[in-house]
Amino acid sequence: MPKIIFRTKVGKSHEIDATVGSDVMKEALTHHVEGITAECGGAAACGTCHVYVDEATLARLPPPESTEEAMLDFTAEKRAINSRLSCQLRVTQEMDGAVFTLPDVQF
Amino acid sequence: MNITITGDMNGVPIVDADPFVDDVLLNPYAFWESLRNIGPVAWLSRYGHYVLSRHDEVKTVQADWRTFTTTGGAGISDIRKPGHHRPPSVIVEVDPPRHTEVRKAVNRVISPATVRGWRERFEADAHELVDGVLARARFDGVRDVSEPYVLKVFPESIGLELNREQAVAVGDLNFNAIGPNNERVAQAREKVEPFLAWWHSSIKGETVKAGGAGEMLFKLEANGEIPNGLAGGLVMTFLRGGLDTTISSIGSGLWLLAKHPEQWELLRAKPELLRGTFDEVLRMESPIQTNFRTTTGPTEISGLPLEADRKVQLLLGSANRDPRKFADPYSFNITRDATDNVAFGNGIHACAGQLIARLEFDCVFKALLKRVKRLELDGTPEHRLNNALRTLNKLPIKVTLDA
Numbered sequence: 001m002p003k004i005i006f007r008t009k010v011g012k013s014h015e016i017d018a019t020v021g022s023d024v025m026k027e028a029l030t031h032h033v034e035g036i037t038a039e040c041g042g043a044a045a046c047g048t049c050h051v052y053v054d055e056a057t058l059a060r061l062p063p064p065e066s067t068e069e070a071m072l073d074f075t076a077e078k079r080a081i082n083s084r085l086s087c088q089l090r091v092t093q094e095m096d097g098a099v100f101t102l103p104d105v106q107f
Numbered sequence: 108m109n110i111t112i113t114g115d116m117n118g119v120p121i122v123d124a125d126p127f128v129d130d131v132l133l134n135p136y137a138f139w140e141s142l143r144n145i146g147p148v149a150w151l152s153r154y155g156h157y158v159l160s161r162h163d164e165v166k167t168v169q170a171d172w173r174t175f176t177t178t179g180g181a182g183i184s185d186i187r188k189p190g191h192h193r194p195p196s197v198i199v200e201v202d203p204p205r206h207t208e209v210r211k212a213v214n215r216v217i218s219p220a221t222v223r224g225w226r227e228r229f230e231a232d233a234h235e236l237v238d239g240v241l242a243r244a245r246f247d248g249v250r251d252v253s254e255p256y257v258l259k260v261f262p263e264s265i266g267l268e269l270n271r272e273q274a275v276a277v278g279d280l281n282f283n284a285i286g287p288n289n290e291r292v293a294q295a296r297e298k299v300e301p302f303l304a305w306w307h308s309s310i311k312g313e314t315v316k317a318g319g320a321g322e323m324l325f326k327l328e329a330n331g332e333i334p335n336g337l338a339g340g341l342v343m344t345f346l347r348g349g350l351d352t353t354i355s356s357i358g359s360g361l362w363l364l365a366k367h368p369e370q371w372e373l374l375r376a377k378p379e380l381l382r383g384t385f386d387e388v389l390r391m392e393s394p395i396q397t398n399f400r401t402t403t404g405p406t407e408i409s410g411l412p413l414e415a416d417r418k419v420q421l422l423l424g425s426a427n428r429d430p431r432k433f434a435d436p437y438s439f440n441i442t443r444d445a446t447d448n449v450a451f452g453n454g455i456h457a458c459a460g461q462l463i464a465r466l467e468f469d470c471v472f473k474a475l476l477k478r479v480k481r482l483e484l485d486g487t488p489e490h491r492l493n494n495a496l497r498t499l500n501k502l503p504i505k506v507t508l509d510a
Contacts, residue, residue, distance in 0.1 A: 026446075039219065039465075041386065041446050043457035046219045066172075066203040067455040070210035074218050107219060 002096035006033045006051075009104055018091045024100065025049040025087035035102035042087040044068045048106040049086040050075040057098040058082050061089060077103035108137035110145060113152065117412045121150045126158070126397065126422070127286045127494050135396070136437070139425035147409035154183060154287060156399070156418035160425040162432035162449065164408055168400055168421060170454035172202050175419055177456055179401030182285040182495075183418060197340030199348075199456060206455060212333040213341060213459050216320040222462045226470070229260050233470035241478055241508060245485055248365070248502035253357035256471055257350055261463070265345050266319025267309055273302050278351035279493060285398055286494025310339045320345065345460070352394040353464045355498040357471055359392035360384065362502055363439045365484045370441050375476055384441040385468045389427070389450035391439055396424040396497050423449050424497065481507040 001017040006028060016031040018024070028036040028049070037048035044067040053061065061084065064072065068088045072079050086100065114121040122145065124138070125131065131138045142149060142160040151158050159165050168175045177200050180186035186193050186200070195201055198209045236256050240246045254271055262269055269277075280295035299306075308314060312325035324338035364371045364384075374380050400419045407413060427448045428436040434443075451458040458464070475482070486503035 040461050041451075043451055043453070043461060045457060045459055045461055048219065065455050066207040067210055067457065070207050070214055073211065074214045074220075076220075107223065 002091060002093055002098070004091070004095055005097075005099045006035070007099055007101050008035060009101065018095065020091050020093055022091045023087055024051070024089040024091060025085075027091060028086060033102075035106065036086060037106040038087060039107070044071050044085050044088055047071045047075040047085065050077065050103050050106060051084055051086045051089075051100040052080055052103070053082045053084050053089075054099040054101075055082065057095065058084075060094055064088065075103070076105045076107045108141050110138070110141045112145065116150050116414075119148055119150050119157070119411050119413070120145050121152050123152050125153055126151075126420070127289060129492060132396075132492050132494070133490060135424060136428070139422060139428065142422070143425060143429060143431075146411070148411050148413070151420070154418075156183065156420055157402075157413060158420040158422065159408070160422045160429070162426040162429040162447075165421045165423065165426035165449050166447075166453055167408070168419060169449060169452050169456070172455050174403055174406050175400035176202055176403050177400060178202055179399075179418065181398045183287050183399060183420070185401060185416075185418065196344055196347075197337055198344055198459070203455065208334070209337065209341070210455075210459065212324070212327065212337060215327065216323045216341075217345075217460065217463065219462060221320070222466060225260075225264055225463075226466060228263075229466055229470045230473075232256065232260050233474040237471070237474035237478070241506065244507075245503070245505050248361035248504045249354070249358045249499045250501075252361065252471065253354045253499075256357065257354045257467060260467060261349050261353065262346070263316075264319055264463070265342060265349075266315035266317070266321035267342070267346070268316075269309075269346075273305065274350055276302050277306065277346065278496065279491075281347045282351060282395070282496035283494045289494070291492065291494055310342050312338065315342065348458070349460050349463060351496055351498060353467050355392070355394035355496065356385070356388055356464060357468055358499040358502055359394075359497070360388040360468060360472065361482070361504060362484075362488055362499060363388055363391060365482045365502075365504055367439050368481060368483065370439060371479075371482050374441060374472075375480075378473070378476060380441050381469060381472055381476075382465070383443070383445065384472070385465060386445040386448055387439060387441050387443060388468075390433065390445040390448035391427070392497055393424040393427050393448070393450040394497060395450065395495055397422050397495050421449075478508050479506045480509050483507075 004018045006014045014033050018027045025038050039048045040046035068085050110124045112120045147164045184191035276299040280299045283292045283295045315321035321342045327333045328338040405415045483505045485505035489501040491500035
């Protein structure tokens with residue numbers, strides 16, 4: 001099981017054992033990680049599961065599909081170069097060690 | 108129901124079965140089960156298309172627009188082919204890069220922040236309607252609750268006004284047209300005829316009311332911020348996608364909860380289960396039961412080869428009752444995790460309005476939960492038959508209120 005880390009801006013970390021094949025948003029909810037709202041349930045339609053991805057992980061991720069790309073402009077906290085919607089990120093073994101920084105606000 | 112296999116197409120079973128006859132539309136469960144057990148994909152010889160009935164395959168195809176495009180149309184016929192030609196829906200039936208541009212326009216006018224801003228109005232309307240209805244001990248869950256509520260709050264948010272007759276006529280044709288050109292389509296065409304002039308004239312910049320999403324779209328179009336013609340197309344899409352589906356889900360929710368008093372009791376005790384209840388209702392009674400994709404080239408699914416340029420029918424309702432995915436799929440259980448149901452779609456064409464659908468469901472049921480102790484059926488519910496839409500026509504309800 002890959003370990004993935006959710007981190008708040010003030011440096012509080014929450015490390016979880018993620019399930020391969022699941023998605024990062026769902027793993028956050030399952031493990032009660034605070035700061036992921038996921039209002040729409042995982043369809044890239046609400047922008048409330050926004051995360052900032054560490055550089056190494058970001059480079060390995062497939063680029064955002066059209067819907068995620070369009071939604072990223074509407075996140076509550078400003079989009080950065082490493083912004084992704086965690087509902088669109090499939091957990092893989094290679095994701096081990098990934099760090100997802102949580103925005104201060106999701107809506 | 109036994110579906111007979113009559114041959115195979117490179118290993119894909121060929122079956123002569125019809126998903127669009129009255130009996131199957133009304134009670135599709137045995138038909139679906141039989142199809143699911145035949146295999147991950149079958150070829151329907153009667154219509155000449157592939158059909159998918161299991162959860163994993165349906166979800167995979169929904170998410171893969173490159174291999175399974177919507178540009179051939181969301182229905183049974185390929186809208187790019189002679190004899191079936193019609194302009195594509197401006198958002199549902201386009202792929203990237205155009206789709207990305209359109210989706211951005213949609214996000215601007217029904218952004219999560221905008222929709223959150225609607226809550227107060229949606230809640231007030233729900234309370235007013237529910238209080239009126241509960242003044243009687245007996246009412247109809249569809250005519251008195253789901254239909255008037257959705258027809259009040261949603262068109263207003265877009266900046267339009269329409270009555271039940273107009274909404275039903277437009278919705279019936281819209282969803283019947285996903286299926287084959289049968290008697291149901293012919294009847295729906297006839298019924299919509301008197302409203303066509305109104306339909307086309309109401310979807311113009313001058314006629315939409317101020318303050319709604321429609322006005323915002325026409326303004327963006329006038330300022331050249333979104334492509335010409337998109338505003339009207341999107342207003343049409345909002346009405347097509349946002350009325351019948353939410354009316355269906357609120358009606359089905361009332362029906363399922365009335366049939367399962369222990370679930371109502373549980374929901375009363377734990378109102379935080381309401382969000383999951385919505386997913387479970389969509390799983391049990393998927394408003395859109397079926398739609399189509401088209402293969403963009405030769406491909407395969409679960410190891411079986413599919414030919415290029417063929418329609419692929421997705422049985423969403425069947426996928427949502429696939430025991431390979433959902434344990435005990437026929438039981439209505441508001442505590443289960445039904446979030447992976449395929450009713451809203453997946454990938455780039457996943458429903459853009461689902462926040463609104465969730466908001467409407469939430470407001471109506473919160474208003475009811477506040478006052479209704481017992482919710483019961485008061486007669487036999489009836490469905491309104493449609494080639495693709497699962498919705499109730501009649502739902503007699505009896506309530507006992509808190510003292």
